[in-house]
Amino acid sequence: MLLKKVKSMSIKDGTLREYINVGSEVEIVQKHHQRSGELTHGFVEKLLTKSPKHTHGIKVRLETGEVGRVKKVFEEE
Secondary structure, eight states: OOOOOOOOEEEETTTBBGGGGTEEEEEOGGGGGGGOOOEEEEEEEEEEOOOBBBBBBBEEEETOOEEEEEEEEEEOO
């Protein structure tokens, strides 16, 4: 029997800057998708919000160039 190791992931809220680093795997909502709530998946290239927290999510630029506020942060455990 072959056992496969599965990565365990935890999901954190995107309102605290301390959870987000360059290279973090995140889901963001872009400005033009705020009404629909459509999320875009990607990896952080740059953090744009300077404050330690923001009620609507920390603003970031993804490696693809898309800008938005973080709604979910994925972390490997």
